[in-house]
Amino acid sequence: VITVAPIQSSLMVAREIRDLILKTQKEGINCVLGLATGSTPVAVYKELIRMHKEEGLSFKNVITFNLDEYYPIHKEHNQSYNYFMRDRLFNHIDIPAENINIPDGTIPKESVLKFCEDYEAKIDSVGGIDFQLLGIGRTGHIGFNEPGSSLLSKTRIINLDKKTRMDAASDFMGLQHVPKYAITMGVSSVMKAKKIAIMGFSETKAPIIASTIEGPVTSECPATFLQTHPNCTFYMDLAAAEKL
Ligand code: GLP
Numbered sequence: 001v002i003t004v005a006p007i008q009s010s011l012m013v014a015r016e017i018r019d020l021i022l023k024t025q026k027e028g029i030n031c032v033l034g035l036a037t038g039s040t041p042v043a044v045y046k047e048l049i050r051m052h053k054e055e056g057l058s059f060k061n062v063i064t065f066n067l068d069e070y071y072p073i074h075k076e077h078n079q080s081y082n083y084f085m086r087d088r089l090f091n092h093i094d095i096p097a098e099n100i101n102i103p104d105g106t107i108p109k110e111s112v113l114k115f116c117e118d119y120e121a122k123i124d125s126v127g128g129i130d131f132q133l134l135g136i137g138r139t140g141h142i143g144f145n146e147p148g149s150s151l152l153s154k155t156r157i158i159n160l161d162k163k164t165r166m167d168a169a170s171d172f173m174g175l176q177h178v179p180k181y182a183i184t185m186g187v188s189s190v191m192k193a194k195k196i197a198i199m200g201f202s203e204t205k206a207p208i209i210a211s212t213i214e215g216p217v218t219s220e221c222p223a224t225f226l227q228t229h230p231n232c233t234f235y236m237d238l239a240a241a242e243k244l
Contacts, residue, residue, distance in 0.1 A: 001213065001244075002234070003236055003241045005237055006199075009201075010046075013197050014048050015047075017048060018051055018057055022057075024061055025061055029061070031061055032064075032123075032127060033063070033130065034133060034193055035064050035085065036134050036135050037068070040201060041133055042088055044133065048093065049093060058094055059095040060094055062095050066081060067142075067190070068183060069104065069183050070178075070182050071103075072105055072181070073179055075106060079171050081102060081105075103184070104183070116154070116183065119155045123185075134190070134226075135198070135199055136199075136212065137167070138208055139164055140211060142198070144183075144184035145222040146158060146161045150187065150219050151225050152186075152187070154188055155189055157182070158183075160179070160182055165180070191226075191228075196232040198226060198233070200240045201239070203240065206241070210243035211224065212224055212234075
């Protein structure tokens with residue numbers, strides 16, 4: 001657990017990602033990143049863009065897998081995670097388009113299962129995720145693994161929790177516009193990452209952060225599974241650490 005101001009945390013995480021990219025470039029191999037959406041990682045992405053523009057950091061060998069996407073949702077919807085990632089990161093760096101993987105919120109229902117199996121297989125086929133970035137939702141979800149998600153869960157379609165949909169209501173201009181489902185990487189897909197950084201800031205996250213770090217490991221709070229990961233760092237500010 002590291003307790004510092006949000007901007008410091010974001011710089012630390014961005015530097016860790018940069019070091020990993022540079023190391024893999026030296027070795028001539030790919031760097032596989034698991035990426036998250038939400039307000040929390042935005043400053044990390046800003047810093048990575050700065051590193052690209054000012055320090056010439058290249059993302060040509062980077063392959064990314066995003067955690068989740070609303071379902072159904074159009075890629076051009078301004079609340080889709082596809083739009084978010086292009087807007088906040090991908091449009092500003094030199095990552096090859098074919099290296100970007102985001103769950104597809106537009107596929108027909110009957111193809112979702114196959115899509116999820118392929119997504120999981122694709123992660124394995126590039127050697128697994130080297131570095132996974134995570135935020136945390138008020139329900140204890142990582143990605144969109146809502147309470148009830150098991151340690152063995154894989155990439156799949158999931159019903160969003162009421163609390164999660166309420167948290168997204170203002171962004172969607174009303175609860176009735178928030179999709180009821182999402183496609184998310186599973187808990188097991190996340191746990192397979194070689195290294196994980198999870199970030200949570202402000203007092204609104206304090207109760208769920210306390211349960212995540214000090215509570216019993218349970219699918220009622222899927223983030224608690226991270227307690228059993230061998231290489232996971234939790235970054236938070238003092239307000240978020242208040243209930244520890
Ligand atoms: C959404 C995302 C999560 C994210 C969470 C918290 O539910 N699916 O991946 O961690 O929001 O969002 P924020 O960082 O804005 O608090």
